[in-house]
Amino acid sequence: MSNFTRLDIVSTVVQVVVLVVVVAKSNRLMKNGGNVLFPFFFVLAMLSYLLSDVYWIAYDFLKPDTRMPMACNEIGECAMILLLCAGLETELRDKKIIPREISFAVFFMGANIALWIAWTGEWFQDILFGIPYVYFFWLLIRGLRSRCSMTSKELWLAAV
Numbered sequence: 001m002s003n004f005t006r007l008d009i010v011s012t013v014v015q016v017v018v019l020v021v022v023v024a025k026s027n028r029l030m031k032n033g034g035n036v037l038f039p040f041f042f043v044l045a046m047l048s049y050l051l052s053d054v055y056w057i058a059y060d061f062l063k064p065d066t067r068m069p070m071a072c073n074e075i076g077e078c079a080m081i082l083l084l085c086a087g088l089e090t091e092l093r094d095k096k097i098i099p100r101e102i103s104f105a106v107f108f109m110g111a112n113i114a115l116w117i118a119w120t121g122e123w124f125q126d127i128l129f130g131i132p133y134v135y136f137f138w139l140l141i142r143g144l145r146s147r148c149s150m151t152s153k154e155l156w157l158a159a160v
Contacts, residue, residue, distance in 0.1 A: 001064040009060050012053050019050045041087030045080045052076030074129050081132040088139045094146035101145065104159060105138035 023046050030039035052073040059068055113130035117123045144150050150158065 001060075005060055005064045009057055012057050012060075016050060016053050016057070019046055019053065022046055023050065035090075037090040038087045041083045041090065045083035045087065048076045048079040048083060052080070074125070078129050078132050081136050085132070085136050085139055088136075088143060092139065092143055092146055094142065096146075098142075098145070101141045102138055105134050105141060109134040109137050 023043055026039050026043045026046065030036055030043060033039060055073045055076065056068075059073075109130060112133070113126055116126040116130065120126060144155065
């Protein structure tokens with residue numbers, strides 16, 4: 001096992017510890033708060049990410065210094081993104097769909113997916129697991145617009 005793999009395992013273990021604390025605090029917030037849906041989806045998303053990390057640690061112990069094929073950690077990360085999307089959907093009241101927002105999310109994440117494909121060479125996997133990121137990015141854009149968190153100039157500057 002290389003030093004890089006050991007460092008990766010240590011950093012992932014630290015991430016798991018932080019995720020356990022986040023889940024515990026979020027669970028307490030969910031029990032005490034009035035809005036239950038968003039914290040519920042957030043806790044489930046963090047549990048999915050935690051399971052993805054546990055899988056990553058197990059893989060690094062069983063097959064150190066090898067490239068991981070398409071595996072359940074990507075399914076866990078996809079579940080995390082979709083659960084975060086479900087949580088954001090509960091908070092967004094504005095149901096108006098603006099084609100520019102969708103097209104920007106598709107274009108921007110499409111460029112990221114193309115970079116992932118160039119980096120890994122795994123086109124099917126990168127496209128399949130990149131689709132939830134398009135939806136998540138669109139929800140973030142929609143949330144910024146509907147909550148008036150940024151002015152029009154700030155949104156354009158962020159887009160550039």
